[in-house]
Amino acid sequence: MMQTDSELVRLAQSGDHLAFEALVVKYQRRIARHVARYVPIASDVEDVVQEVFIRAFRGLHSFRGDSAFYTWLYRIATNAALTFLRRAPLEEQLDDSEDEGSNLFEPGISDGETPERTLMASQIADAVRQGLARMQPELVDALTLFEVEGKSYSDIAQMFDVPVGTVRSRIFRAREALAKRLEPMLAPQRDRRW
């Protein structure tokens, strides 16, 4: 089975904006969490993450597929965060942030995160936890092994001695159940999503 990222990257390299947008939606938060390990203020994290994806888009032709696309993005993010820090020394950033709450992407780091955003993130996390608690165990196992443990579909199929098609179906059903639970909560933000 072909890796979708490779195909999405190939399409993005040929000018397909939708393919690049799918990659952004897929990786934006993981990149934000990585950047937040260096950059303490949430609004700065967002600026740096935007810079990461702008650099990535401009440089798509230089991605040769020698590593995973996410690994490439991660390296760009590290460089962008370090560049940001060189321009704005950490002491100044921490002075600016004072005691304005914890960094949403990397808890424990001070930043200017708003209570509304923190609440929203917390509600989403709670809804996912509650949804998983009420779900059939085989669906929870499949989704958790894939999303959290990083197991492949074929690994999961072997672990439970089921066809790969069953794993596909279980992961999809688990996501659908969680999506239905999240939908009412996320509806007000619909016009701000992709």
Next chain:
Amino acid sequence: MSQKVSLLLDSQLNAEDVARVLQDLGADDALRDRFTIYALVGDAMRGVNVPDDGFSTRIFARLRREGVKVEGGYDPLA
């Protein structure tokens, strides 16, 4: 079709299906929303805090506003 979107997110589609699903995503707001929520669920499970406040759309807006294009000689790691 939502199952195809789930498979797209997980790198489980061949080239032909990727192109087809992307075409559908481009034409269907609800399907794009599904892809977004599926990605959000995965991040929430990994403990990545997940505000849903237009983070990605602001990235796309900046790409458009600045007219960013793929540049042949540009290496973002240089």
